[in-house]
Structure formats: C-alpha cells, structure tokens
Amino acid sequence: MRSLWLLPARRTASAPNPLVVNVSARHCHLSQETVEILFGPGYKLRPWKSLYQDGQFAAHESVTLIGPRSRVISNLRILGPCRSFNQVELAYTDAIALGFEIPLRLSGNIEATPGGMLMGPAGFFEMPKGVIRALRHVHMHPDDADFYAVKNGEDMRLKIGGPCGLTLEKLLVRVDKSFKLEVHIDTDEGNACNLQPETPCELTK
C-alpha cells in the first residue's frame, strides 16, 4: 500500500523517541473559505483518519485538480484542519503527468508558484498559486533536536535500506514543541527506495 498518503509507521531503536518515516501522497491544504466555495456555504471538513502529528487529519473530502493541459487528478485528498492559505503538494511524477512545472518549496512558502483549478461538488476554485513539491523534512520536538544535536532549519540525512536503498541528503529539520519525531517524504522518494514497514531507516546529522 505504498501509494497511500500515509504509510504504516516504521520505527528504529533511538532515544528519546522512535523514528517514524511516512510517505505523503499528493494532497492539498485549503482555507475554510475555499472549502465553502468547493463544498458549499458553512461546509466543514469531516476527519477520516488521524495523522501522526497531533490534531492533523486526512478528511473524507477530496477535490479534483485540473492541470494546464486539461489533464486531471481526481480524488486529491484534503488534509485538515483548514489553514490560512491553499496549497497543493504533488510529487514530480504527478506534476509531469498533469503538465505542471512546479518548484521545490518548504510547505507554506508559495510565493511565485503556479496555480491550478480545483473542482468540488459545489463549485470551482481557481487557485492563483500554491502548487509545489514539498521539500522533504523531519518534524521533531526540541528533545529530539537535542538528541541529534541539530537546530531548526539545518539539514540531516536519512539512510533507507533494502535492495533498492538510498540515502536522502538535505532533509530539512523543523523543530517545534508540538511536533512528534517524523520524517515526511513524497511518493517519488518512497517508491524510489520501495519503502515498506520493515525497511530499516537511519537518521543522521
């Protein structure tokens, strides 16, 4: 089930918290205003599955993304809760199929990125910007940052084992008291190394 946006958690023995590496399939974050344009006035996202980070969820709702070459991605999952901006996160394989040229960006940094048309059951919304490939990153609590001797904004490396293993260089560190230790990679990265629940992963400075 590699293509799910959330893979089963994988762990390695490591203090103070277990290492979890999850693959995010393509998805979007929307503002409440955009949700209402797509799904109707007053509409609220309905949580379907909880994500590993506290309070985050995959919604029952999904949208259709229409690309510049009139190709579409159906069932683009919405992650909640709503944010103050709209953002679509694709793998490069998705973007090439749709005909998007998308930049590699830290989530939330969407100035001067391409937009796209979203379609929901109640209407269309033309996003003026916000289609990106998300920069791979690791969420961690300050206790984890102390353990790995890294600071917010630094880079780490993730070595992924197995018969088609690879080492991801430049994994951005994001530290916050609300974060649980979790690496987020996309489907291109997860499929390149065939990441499975039993695949060994090692996070190093």
Add this chain to the structure above:
Amino acid sequence: MRSLWLLPARRTASAPNPLVVNVSARHCHLSQETVEILFGPGYKLRPWKSLYQDGQFAAHESVTLIGPRSRVISNLRILGPCRSFNQVELAYTDAIALGFEIPLRLSGNIEATPGGMLMGPAGFFEMPKGVIRALRHVHMHPDDADFYAVKNGEDMRLKIGGPCGLTLEKLLVRVDKSFKLEVHIDTDEGNACNLQPETPCELTK
C-alpha cells in the same frame, strides 16, 4: 522533460569515459513473434530514436498495457531491437497506479513475475510473465571497470546532487565489451532527486 524515457546525457570529468546517467521511463521489450501478434504478420519495429548503447533504439511503435484492475497505460514505448522474451519495465508509481504488485529484478530475470495484457493495433497478447521494476544498474566497458576497480555483478553507489539530492546505494555493475559507461535509473529515482542535465553525479565504489 524529466518524463521522457531518455534524458539528455550528463557527464562528469572522469577517465577513461564520461559518466552518463539516463532515466528510463516505463517501456517494454518484445519478441518479434509478439510484435507480429500486436502489429500484424511480418511487421518490423521502426527505429525512432537511438539510445546511448550502440544498436539500441526507441521504436515509433507503442502498446497499451492493461492492468489487473482494468486500468491502462497507453503509449508504452517499445525499445528495440526485438529480444527473445517479452518484458515490461515499470516504476513502482506506475505499478501502483495500474494495480500491479511487481518485483525488483535484473532485466531478463523474469521467472515468477506477473504478466499482463498488451494491446496493439492488430491484436492482443497476454504476457504470462515479465512485468518488473528493473534493478538500477550501470553499464560499463572493461576499461571503465578497471578504472573504478569493480567487477561485473558488484555494487556501486551513485551520488546525485542538487536541492533534493540523494545517493543511490546498490547500483549493479554490468560489464561488457559492447557497453558504454551509462547509469540507468527509473522515473521514481529520477524524479525523487529531480535529475536534470546540469545535476552533478558521482559514481563511487
């Protein structure tokens, strides 16, 4: 143009031959018998573009691959010349989209692999086996093998730079007098690191 099965060649300064890293998008190799079933009696593949390895080409012809969930991949490029067996090489992202569970195999090693239905303009052909993800590998001449101090069947590593760089571990070495130095990776691997013509690549033992 990352999605082309053949990216522009990239080179680094290295004796005795330049290092070329190419991304193979999904494609198939067919026997002459299968070509005739799909395209008609006596049909010959028509070379469209030469590949980097001498004598190999992408054909004008493509087929439709029909997966177990009745999803299809259209325009699956045929590479020539014909071989003695039929083989479809997909990235894991392709296989997941189609509903295939495919193994990682060295090209040509297709015992106990899944099959699939191919459709051409003149007919269908039910491949009993041969759908794989190809093991990443590097072709090299014996002179290159001497330079890198490796032997046929050993593993090397390829470090790919850039803002989403990675190091591919376990790159299989294939040595033959007819080979030119060339790494073959698939679209998951190429897109995971956004391999571009200017991306620096380093092959090490």
